[in-house]
Each structure stands twice: as structure tokens, then as C-alpha cells.
Amino acid sequence: MIPKATPKPRSIDLSNRARMLVSCPDQPGIVAAVSRFLYEHGANIVQSDQYTMDPEGGLFFIRIEFDLEGLNERRDRLKADFALVAEQFSMKWSITRASRKKRLAIFVSKEDHALLELLWHWQSGDLDAEIAMVISNHNNMRELVEPLGIPYHYIPVTADTKAEAECRQLELVSGQVDVVILARYMQIISPKFIEHFPNRIINIHHSFLPAFVGGKPYAQAYNRGVKIIGATAHYVTEELDGGPIIEQDVQRVSHRDNVDDLKRIGRHIERTVLARAVAWYVEDRVIVHGNKTVVFS
Structure with missing residues (x-):
């Protein structure tokens, strides 16, 4: 054991x-x-x-x-x-x-890098919060999470079961967590779910918003021939990838980098950007004003 x-x-x-x-x-x-x-x-x-x-x-x-x-x-x-x-x-x-640790629910799909970064920060004491649960539409991360004593909930999502899955997710998180972290959770969150957590759902988007909104942003970036790629941590609103931005970062790339290279480079940016944003949230360093934030980092 x-x-x-x-x-x-x-x-x-x-x-x-x-x-x-x-x-x-x-x-x-x-x-x-x-x-x-x-x-x-x-x-x-x-x-x-x-x-x-x-x-x-x-x-x-x-x-x-x-x-x-x-x-x-x-x-x-x-x-x-x-x-x-x-x-x-x-x-x-x-x-x-300050002594009351905020309770986090982390949503994740198949990619583990953003989740692992949060777990590492939590284990080292740099993320002063309680990870109340991890919820995933895949079972891949269970062996990473459960040995740490963190409850893991597998809730599959299909087009036909999405509404039912969200109801189950809400049952788990409502009244149990302060904030929901989308650590590369590759599902769109419904307005009904967002209503329960206004400015309390943090997403990591794998582009430097407002560029390349929506799906496959690295492919979009490659097709556009960009020389800089980035990642954005933001609050989730009904506007897709349009909520108040908490943190961003970038890294230079070149014509030699293909889509897979951009994804590999981007993973490093995503994990650090999300970890900073979550840490600032749990330390009460973020104030939302309209569709912007003031961050006392």
C-alpha cells in the first residue's frame, strides 16, 4: 500500500x-x-x-x-x-x-501535466490549499491521485450524457469546494454550472488569449506561422475563453517547430501559468473588475 x-x-x-x-x-x-x-x-x-x-x-x-x-x-x-x-x-x-485553506476541485481529462504541477506545488507546501477532489471524464489519472489520499471521481461525458454528467459533478462540488480548476479539462462548461461558481472556475487555455480561441490552438498557431506561443489562465464565463484573465506567459518558437513541438513547448507554459494563477487565487490576491482582474502578485 x-x-x-x-x-x-x-x-x-x-x-x-x-x-x-x-x-x-x-x-x-x-x-x-x-x-x-x-x-x-x-x-x-x-x-x-x-x-x-x-x-x-x-x-x-x-x-x-x-x-x-x-x-x-x-x-x-x-x-x-x-x-x-x-x-x-x-x-x-x-x-x-489566512489560516482557512480554500478547497479545490480539479477537473482533468487525458493530459496530466497541469494536474501534476498542482500536485507538486501542493505536496511541497507552495500551494496553501486543500485539494478536495479530482474529477475526470477519463480514468487515466486515478493511480496518480488516489495514493495521495485525494478522492478521484470518474464521470464519463458524451454528447448524450453531458447534462447528466454535469448534474453529478455539481452534486459533488456544491457546498464542498471554493473553486473549480480546469487543468486541461477538455469539455465546455455549461452556463448552468457557471452560475454556481461565478468567478470561481479557473481554466488554463493553451494560447495567449485573445489569440486562437477555441479548439486546437496550437494547430491554429502553426498555420498562422506565429513566432511566440503562450498560455492563459482565466476565469470561466459563458463567453468561450473570454473570461477575466488572471495570468499569461509566452515563449519564442520558430519556423522549425511543428505542431507537436508547439504542444511540447506549450505544456511547460501551461503548467506554470495555471499554478501561479491558482496560488494567487488561494492567497486572495485577485480582484475581478468587469472582465479584467487586478492581481497583487
């Missing part, structure tokens, strides 16, 4: 650490008000990042990590008090405990 593998624990004590994400119309006094609020409640700011789209009339974004003794007992009161500050500045905001 293969022993269960567990991720290495993080060395930093996160039991009293929280993360605050804020977006609001830019105006004077936002940073002062948030900082004063945290100071008056006895919190110590350990990291702060901010960005403004335009100091005059634009939107302002801020991410703050802070430590607060007795956070678990004081969190509800903290949120109730901060709602008054938020109302003053018309803020969209959240406060989350």
Missing part, C-alpha cells in the same frame, strides 16, 4: 492573520480610513498593496494582510464595524482568514 502524501506545513503562523480586499471609487482618504480602522481595532498591518486606475474618477484597489490577536473570536465584530467604513466610500470588500 502506498502511504498517503501530505503537503508540507507552512512555517508562518497564520492563525491570527487576515486578508482584506477592497475596491471602490478613488478619492482622498481611503488608505487613511482603512489604516485607522485597523489600528483602532488593535490590528498590525504586515503587507499592503494598492493600485488606482485613475486618481481622478477611476477605481481604487487595495489588498492588506494584517495580524489581530484573537482573530477568530473578533472577526464577526470586525466585519460589522468595517461595514460602516465601507459604506462611506462605496466599497466592495472582503475579509478572510
